[in-house]
Amino acid sequence: MIQSIAIQGVKGSFHHIVAKQYFGDQVALNEYLSFDKTVQSLLDADTDAVVMALENSIAGSIIPNYALIDTHNLHIVGEQYLDIQHHLMALPNQSVNDIKEVYSHPMALLQCKTFFKKHAHIKLIEDKDTAEVAQRIQEQKLSGVAAIASSLAAELFELEILAESIQSIKQNETRFVIVKRTNSEIPEADINKASLKFELEHKRGSLAALLNVMSDCKLNLTKIQSLPKIETPWKYAFFIDVTFSNYEDYKKAKSIMNIMAEDFKVLGEYKNAKP
Amino acid sequence: MIQSIAIQGVKGSFHHIVAKQYFGDQVALNEYLSFDKTVQSLLDADTDAVVMALENSIAGSIIPNYALIDTHNLHIVGEQYLDIQHHLMALPNQSVNDIKEVYSHPMALLQCKTFFKKHAHIKLIEDKDTAEVAQRIQEQKLSGVAAIASSLAAELFELEILAESIQSIKQNETRFVIVKRTNSEIPEADINKASLKFELEHKRGSLAALLNVMSDCKLNLTKIQSLPKIETPWKYAFFIDVTFSNYEDYKKAKSIMNIMAEDFKVLGEYKNAKP
Structure with missing residues (x-):
């Protein structure tokens, strides 16, 4: 299906x-x-x-x-x-100087602000999406209007790329x-990464203790992010990603963390895309 | 001075x-x-x-x-x-229905999108700043135009608040x-918080070891954030905030972390605003 x-x-x-x-x-x-x-x-x-x-x-x-x-x-x-590479695109046979308006998602406009500073004649207008503007330019044959979108969008909607990779930070x-809706669908043997969430009281050493367990169980940390819980002062939520080579090691760590942390939750178990 | x-x-x-x-x-x-x-x-x-x-x-x-x-x-x-509370404001004696356009910073527009969904007749236009629009509305006596800004902006530029706290997430x-340019200017005895940055090789247990040092030296972690270094795969930068009650404890931790972590750096030492 x-x-x-x-x-x-x-x-x-x-x-x-x-x-x-x-x-x-x-x-x-x-x-x-x-x-x-x-x-x-x-x-x-x-x-x-x-x-x-x-x-x-x-x-x-x-x-x-x-x-x-x-x-x-x-x-x-x-x-x-x-x-992510943002390209400036419009109907064929136009140059950047022909472009009067660019419609795009506010984030894309922000990320390309240095480029547009050099092309101050172009008016920037916030829109809901990046590629949808590319589609609209083609459907309504809008001249003088450009979109900021992917090369796939240029290809699908037959637009010409006027300037490549116009975002300020190139990488x-x-x-x-x-x-x-449901948890992992791959065999345990193929799982080598997990996303976890838990909460800790603001008590000295509580996070260190958790990380020691992970380290002892041979888990590698690839991401950690604390978020204070506004509604509960002194309580923190942590989002953590770990990688591992043996699912049994991870299972052991999981059962210990489940006891040590509050509201321990597995957000997902899956295959690491960066092996 | x-x-x-x-x-x-x-x-x-x-x-x-x-x-x-x-x-x-x-x-x-x-x-x-x-x-x-x-x-x-x-x-x-x-x-x-x-x-x-x-x-x-x-x-x-x-x-x-x-x-x-x-x-x-x-x-x-x-x-x-x-x-942060965003209010909708305009020249006096207008209602929300009189407003045709709102100019504001893309982030403010995003944060208030639920409100504007209910008022679909208002056109949203990206601008460089929030309060600057409030100023412009007053200076140019723009009717039918609203700004999204603080109550201080409404007060300074004599605008009327048409709708209070219009951001989707109230808190x-x-x-x-x-x-x-220079480091802390307050006496050591008054310093009880520090922002630190360091890098670690992607080696199992390296962050746990650092956190153990902090815990042993009686530092409390109030924030931790990992950032992968794109240009150097497998290397991570960490931004950490710690609070402490004794500057000597912190000084000891600092000298140990300086040895254990790469590129250890004190971003600042200051007074905790949430004691």
Whole structure:
């Protein structure tokens, strides 16, 4: 049976690229204009999985997406990395000087602000999505208007790339996760990474004790992020990713951490995309 | 001598509120339209200190600002917390229905998207700042146009608040830091918090060993954040905040961490604003 995959954005978006890379072309793609809506579609069983950006090398963790996974008790079943490159694109036979307006997502506009400082004649207008603007330019044959989007978007909507990689920071690796309603679907032997969440009282040494357990059980930490719980002063939530070579080691650590930490929760067990 | 303080944004911005709370009213305020420019003014000795948002309870750490402090070897000399409340404001004697356009910073627009979904007749237009729009509305007597800004901005620019606290997530506590060219200016006895940065090889247990040192030296961890170094795979940078009651304890931990970690660096030593 063909899986249906929810992405934030439309065809040609970075989420679409990741969906293609992870699932191949034999999937039905459901397009939503917000992460909230992709998750709602998963909860309603309208889709089988969500592709979701979770952190990137410029801005760090996308905390609201962690919250979506956590609040709705969803599961990370896989991950994928993508190097985000923003290109300026428009209908063919125009130059950058012909462009009067650029519509794009506020984040994309922010990331390309240095480029647009050098092209001050272009008016920047906030839009809901990056690739959707590319689609609209083609459908409505909009001259003088450009989009900031992926090379896949340029290809799909037959636009010409006027300027390549216009984002200020050239290297922007983003980590995407595949989110489902149920936990891991691969055999234990293939699992070598896990995303965990737990809470700790603000007590000296409590995190060190937990990390000692992980280290003793041969887990490698690849990410750690504390988040103060605003509604509960002095209590902290931690989001942690670990990699391991033996599932039994991880299982042992898990059972100890379950006793030591409050609200210990496995957000997902999956295959490390960076082996 | 009056200190000159650089803020991102104009008078009435949240950075202005923090500057007032931290320094009082006897300062010269220098307004800049980006964090980069506030830092440049500090490097050029045009200003004595920068007020800079560093993390908030919704989005987590503002990684580019950490990078600004780190790259330019600046120092955190103080901190201040502020509960961010966005209000919709316009010239007096108008209602929300009279408003046709809202100009604001993309982040503010994003944070208030639920409110604007209910008021779909309002066009959202990206602007460089929040409070600057409030100022412009008053100066140019713009009817039918609203700003999203602080109550201080409404007060300064004599605008009427049409809707209070329109951001989707009602509690948004933001941590600001005071940044200077030189390290702490308060006596050691008054210092009870420090921001540290170090790097570690991706070796099992390396972070646990560091945290054990901190715990043994009676330091409390209030924040931890790992950031992979894109250009150096398997190497991680950690940003850590610790609190302590005895500067000598901290000094001991510091000298041990300096040996154990690579590129150990004190970003700042200051007084905890949440005692």
